[in-house]
Amino acid sequence: MTQRLARGLDGLPAGSAPVRIVHLGVGNFHRAHQAWYTHQAPDAEEWGIAAFTGRRPDQADALGPQDGLYTLITKSAAGDELEVISSIVAVHPATDHEAYLTYLEDPALAVVTLTVTEHGYRRDAVGNLDLTADDVAADVTALRADPRAVVTSAPMKLVAGLLARRAAGATAITILPCDNLPDNGDVARALVLGGAAAVDESLVPWIEQHVDFATSMVDRITPATTDDDRALVEQRLGYADASPVPTEPFSEWVISGTFPNGRPRWEDAGAQIVDDVAPHERRKLWLLNGSHSQLAYVGSARGHETIDAAIADPQCRAWVEQYWDEAERNLGLPGEEVQAYRAALIARYENPRVRHLTAQIAYDGSQKLPVRTLPTLNADRAAGRLPTGCATTLAGWILHLRGIGAPVQDAGAGPAQEAANAGDAADVAGAVLETLQPGLGEDTELVAAVVAQAGAITT
Template identity: 75%
Template sequence: MRLSRALPGMPAAAPVRIVHLGVGNFYRAHVAWYTHHAPDADAWGIAAFTGRRPDAADALGPQDGLYTLITKGPDGDETEVISSIVAVHRADEHEALLGYLADPAVAVVTLTVTEAGYRRGPDGAADLAHPDVAADVVALRADPRAAVSTAPAKLVAGLLARRAAGAGPITLMSCDNLPSNGEALARVVRSLADAVEPGLVAWVDEHVDFATSMVDRITPATTDDDRAVARAATGADDASPVPTEPFSEWVVSGTFPAGRPRWEDAGAQLVDDVELHERRKLWLLNGSHSQLAYVGSIRGHETIDRAIADPACRGWVEQWWAEAARHLALPGAEMTAYTDALLERYANPRVRHLTAQIAYDGSQKLPVRTVPVVAAERAAGRVPTGGATTLAGWVLHLRGEGAPVKDATVDAALAAATGGELPEAVPAVLELLGLGGDDELTAAVLTQVEEIHAR
């Protein structure tokens, strides 16, 4: 028997008022969870579209979007069936997407498409030279309802459909780990809209709110053990339960002209400016996660709890936190409380977060998680050992050590890292990160390569 709304006690589907691109465990552990717990949840159903792979649609479609959230606390599991997702589509169901965006009832579009999914060029605008983006522009110029493949082009196609239908204002909200992600999304969408039809930009400026959000909740990959837990809790087969940790933080800034669920009543923070929360999370949590993913996997640790239990890894993480903290305008006591909580979260063996999973897409992640702190430390005349450790781990990762390379935009970095011996590879990789020509930093990274191997 499969989990479904036909089972006794399961709620009816709410009307679709939110559309999501890139449904996966991360999204289902936060936005879908907060929406489920909002007091007006019965008015806010989510229609979700998969990313590059159709797995989520194949798993959740037969379950009417239902899934079991498994919160893995130190003392045991808590389970609940989340009902806020009411329709699940494959990424190629383009007409369905246009239909939703043309509906005045749809008020919010959210995204978790990963950093690489924004298809940004060096200036932050849409990368019009990328073959996939260029092909989407040509297709939409010829037919505004043409099927397109990239997430930014899907949004532009949806906005064209919304304008044609006179469906009114809408909010687009990124939930990806990008600094100022609302602004980043706006830059990509506006530039792509201008390339497709310059007149669309004025309509976007008048009708589209680009909200910013910061999400902090560790969500590992689903295992067969999680499916067994879900089965025991619900009495039904769940093909795609979501394991997560007890901690959850979601901070949102936006005007939401067409409305939104009462997320604040479910624990979200609605603020005027997300930036400080965002940098704290990107640098302290995500930055240390990336370090542990590369360095920890090189040292033989499969999961974050094993990596943080390694005294060398923990020492490097604490060095990184000290470096990052110097560039966060937050009280010292607040940062100490945050990093103490991170250590507890990382050490939880029941949240089995794979270092290989966190290592994905480093070419997109390090420029926002690691490079800003390293650059700030160098500008202050300091050589950051913690930052150099992350960079050393990434170079070794690119050279085939530790977690396997899985990165959509890694070609240039891979060529730089493997084009010679380490004394040539390190400065070549640093150059790509905007940290080139720095002999002291290069020497520090090479030293940390030796330290990672030695301890």
């Protein structure tokens, strides 16, 4: 009978590092990225991660019986490399709020990391905490009545943890967002301070004194797990792993922060510790994430289920290159550096062994496009240029909202989806763009380009 992956079996790590990191939003990306870097760090035995799921408890159900262990499958043209990752030492469902508060009360806890997606930050139209959102409003009310009340939104979960930490007399800690948001450390600071002010004004100066909000840029293509991945692990290692993680060989992590209570030696595992993440962040968000979104909508509208299939479509590739030309001229980075990065992206996209689903990347477009596509679009329009590559992405998104290509999985897309289905595609484009950014739908030249590209995609 095949044994299930667990600590202490045939040389697998039997011990557990002490919990000094809490992670919110455990999923495949975190396990291929931050948990992998922590596992690779030379001081990993000092830095255990307690991970909490999002709203669904699936990962806790899968990883709990495995003591947090899982197999990372790195897929390259040369074959598969399998490695058991041991840095996650406890996995909890999001509902285990008391366990979360207990970790935050520990003075030894040094870092809280997050991968909760762009939507999870619960920002309003101007970037502040959306205190009118149902979950945020309910959390504020609950914490005013009881600082240990269960909360569900990510910003207020951070506030709840800091309330508990202050009450326990613990101090220095770093909050390190790992989502694809520009200046994500500053975003987290603004949201947490906004939530703290809404609950208890006295918490604000305490946070300003004791909490470091670090910023990071993250990059590693990580598809969803398949039954074939599970079968591969059992065949090669002899263990049944309920939740292995497939990923690509490439990985990048750029971090800026003071980490007053310490951190793992991530730089010895390949991370870059820098003073300013912004140039790396823009390069990745605009080139990789921006083209990923384009391929998700345009590629799926043209019948492609995966990124490697989409980039093999000559028309999709031409549109990606066109979009990259637009992004490059606004990045302000050396041309040879950008060209090398573009060439590396093509090689990564063409890897047929990393089946990155266009439908997976298409999630939450209403939150992703403003940070992935609109910076390039706005810069070009300000310079008097018409960015057809950006218009292609927006056209693909409108088709997506109209039911063409990948299914819509986007909690914030209600107004856009309603506008997209209020008439013919040519008639609704302006109204849809207006939901993405006020004034965008009044740009008649841009709207005409989006309509033309929608026709080109489906021709």
